[in-house]
Amino acid sequence: MKEIMMAIRSTFVLWLLTAILYPAVILLIAQTAFPYQANGSLITNTQGEIIGSELIGQTFTSQEYFWSRPSTVNYSEGDDAYPGGLSGASNLAPTNEELITRVKKQADFLRNADVEPTADLVYASGSGLDPHITIEAARAQIERVARARNLDDERVETLIFQSVDRRFLGIFGEPGVNVLKLNLALDGLI
Structure with a gap:
């Protein structure tokens, strides 16, 4: 005892x-x-309303905005198929027909929008929540966004390079562009 x-x-x-x-x-x-x-690294607008997080990707569909990575989960809206707040990958093998079809469809969509497909604009991230795209993926969208906003390509490219998040401590990770912050810079909110 x-x-x-x-x-x-x-x-x-x-x-x-x-x-x-x-x-x-x-x-x-x-x-x-x-x-x-x-x-949560929350970003607010000029009225103090929360409009997103630096850490969670958001879907942008307008021609006036840079597009994020595709996601296999719908993390911003809950429904029976994809409840909000979840993250994760599809776990489909590279040879899976569903994945191949989805990637081809996304690549065709990008080409039809005059955007050269890059890996991160075609494939979803492992978490499905990645807020960053590569500098290459952002540069591939310059012409489309500049045309939609009636801006000079060089001005849009300057905004991209101002929005680059560098390597952590100069050695960890890869430089990337936070899509929400870049789109807010386009809107003149930050």
């Missing part, structure tokens, strides 16, 4: 440390040192 009581006390103490104290300390540190990141 003594060993059972010691096991119960040990379990309770470990539960208290790992389920209550540790998360509370991490929350306190995050809210104190990194409140913007800890609260």
